[in-house]
Amino acid sequence: xxxxxxxxxxxxxxxxxxxxxxxxxxxxxxxxxxxxxxxxxxxxxxxxxxxxxxxxxxxxxxxxxxxxxxxxxxxxxxxxxxxxxxxxxxxxxxxxxxxxxxxxxxxxxxxxxxxxxxxxxxxxxxxxxxxxxxxxxxxxxxxxxxxxxxxxxxxxxxxxxxxxxxxxxxxxxxxxxxxxxxxxxxxxxxxxxxxxxxxxxxxxxxxxxxxxxxxxxxxxxxxxxxxxxxxxxxxxxxxxxxxxxxxxxxxxxxxxxxxxxxxxxxxxxxxxxxxxxxxxxxxxxxxxxxxxxxxxxxxxxxxxxxxxxxxxxxxxxxxxxxxxxxxxxxxxxxxxxxxxxxxxxxxxxxxxxxxxxxxxxxxxxxxxxxx
Numbered sequence: 001x002x003x004x005x006x007x008x009x010x011x012x013x014x015x016x017x018x019x020x021x022x023x024x025x026x027x028x029x030x031x032x033x034x035x036x037x038x039x040x041x042x043x044x045x046x047x048x049x050x051x052x053x054x055x056x057x058x059x060x061x062x063x064x065x066x067x068x069x070x071x072x073x074x075x076x077x078x079x080x081x082x083x084x085x086x087x088x089x090x091x092x093x094x095x096x097x098x099x100x101x102x103x104x105x106x107x108x109x110x111x112x113x114x115x116x117x118x119x120x121x122x123x124x125x126x127x128x129x130x131x132x133x134x135x136x137x138x139x140x141x142x143x144x145x146x147x148x149x150x151x152x153x154x155x156x157x158x159x160x161x162x163x164x165x166x167x168x169x170x171x172x173x174x175x176x177x178x179x180x181x182x183x184x185x186x187x188x189x190x191x192x193x194x195x196x197x198x199x200x201x202x203x204x205x206x207x208x209x210x211x212x213x214x215x216x217x218x219x220x221x222x223x224x225x226x227x228x229x230x231x232x233x234x235x236x237x238x239x240x241x242x243x244x245x246x247x248x249x250x251x252x253x254x255x256x257x258x259x260x261x262x263x264x265x266x267x268x269x270x271x272x273x274x275x276x277x278x279x280x281x282x283x284x285x286x287x288x289x290x291x292x293x294x295x296x297x298x299x300x301x302x303x304x305x306x307x308x309x310x311x312x313x314x315x316x317x318x319x320x321x322x323x324x325x326x327x328x329x330x331x332x333x334x335x336x337x338x339x340x341x342x343x344x345x346x347x348x349x350x351x352x353x354x355x356x357x358x359x360x361x362x363x364x365x366x367x368x369x370x371x
Contacts, residue, residue: 012027012028012042012046013025013026013027014026014027014049014050014052014053016052016053016056017056018056018057018058018061019056019057019058019087019090020058022058024052024058024060026049026052026053026059028042028045028046028049031045031048031049031059031066032045034059034060035059035065035066035067037066037067037068037075039068039069039070039071040066040068040075041075044066044068044074044075045066045075047077048064048066048075048077051064051077051182051183052064055183057079057083062080063079063080063083064077064078064079064080064083064183065077065078065079065080065186066078067186076186076189077183077184078184078185078186078189079183079184079185080185080186081165081168081169081185081187083183084168084169084172084173084180084183084185085168085172087176087179087180088130088172088175088176088179091132091176091179092133093132093133093134094130094131094132094175094176095131095132095133096130096131097128097129097130097131097168097171097172098113098128098129099113099114099126099127099128099129099164099167099168099171100112100113100114100115100126100127100164101114101115101116101117101123101124101125101126101127101160101163101164102123102124102125102126102127102142103117103118103121103122103123103124104121104122104124105118105120105121105122106120109124111127114164115158115160115161115164116160117160123145123159123160123163124144124145125142125143125144125145125163125167126142126143126145126160126163126164126165126166126167126168127140127141127142127143127167128140128141128142128167128168128170128171128172129141129171130171130172130175132175139171139174139175141167141170141171141174142167143163143166143167143170145159145163148162148163148166148187148188149162149163162187165185165187166185166187166188169184169185169187169188170188268294268330268333268334271284271292271297272284273294273330281293281294281295281326281327282294282295282328282329282330282333284297293326294328294329294330294333295324295325295326295327295328296325297333298313298325298328298333298336298337299313299325301337301340301342301343302336302337302340302342304342305340305341305342306340310325313325316336317332317336320332320336321336
């Protein structure tokens with residue numbers, strides 16, 4: 001059973017001093033990028049960061065690694081042999097060590113220093129002998145070849161070197177359990193081949209170390225890009241839903257457009273506009289089917305005069321009337337277009353003789369209410 005650990009926002013960054021006194025700052029994105037472990041979960045990387053902090057290990061100096069190349073297997077946390085030996089040598093109680101291999105030579109079992117083999121030697125294992133103050137006898141530790149060798153990759157190419165390294169790491173861990181408890185070398189975990197493929201042949205330069213860590217600006221840019229992308233997606237979905245809701249209704253061929261008796265109707269610009277109760281907006285029946293919206297017509301007239309885009313027109317309408325073009329009533333549309341010089345308002349004359357000569361045909365750009 002896998003237990004998921006929720007990582008709080010304030011836990012995604014850890015700062016501490018390395019063993020050399022250097023400042024170390026770890027973030028989950030930085031570790032994932034540095035070791036190229038896209039399959040590692042945030043909780044796995046967080047545990048790795050805490051392990052680095054507890055032992056004052058600096059992953060940017062390749063003192064410790066996180067490895068995960070199988071999404072179904074847990075991540076491995078690996079410390080290089082040099083980290084073990086350097087930390088041990090810095091301990092004032094440590095006075096040195098020897099290490100080598102155990103071989104069968106003819107009919108004898110021999111403990112050889114180093115990793116040198118003679119032709120005909122059968123490699124059986126590795127050994128470590130460490131010394132520390134207040135110990136009367138050296139600490140001796142032996143490991144068996146059969147327990148660790150995979151017979152593949154570096155184990156096939158350098159078996160003596162590999163088993164000797166296992167003996168050193170295990171010996172130091174048993175000598176200094178407080179210092180090295182919970183830390184393992186890649187050779188012990190059968191991930192040595194992965195380390196050899198990913199570990200650089202030369203130390204990382206300061207520039208390489210810096211480039212391996214995403215800057216805060218980069219992280220912020222990525223976050224803003226995601227937010228912007230999400231907003232664009234939401235805006236597009238809203239537009240599609242809005243367009244679908246206000247889409248013209250296509251009538252069957254030959255059908256006539258009728259206006260419900262008693263509906264509010266107003267003429268403006270030679271077009272009779274009807275209040276749509278469903279959407280509370282003014283539209284005109286389109287002879288080709290559907291409806292022509294007053295807001296669309298108003299923006300077209302305004303753009304023809306001012307050259308302004310829809311956004312600018314809507315902003316001005318919002319400022320003047322508290323609504324955008326889609327919610328304009330004919331009074332507001334007429335007043336707005338008149339102020340732009342797009343139409344000329346002609347009011348019905350009061351004089352009876354003039355009234356007789358006045359008709360809707362004389363008011364192509366006139367606002368007139370049905371009586």
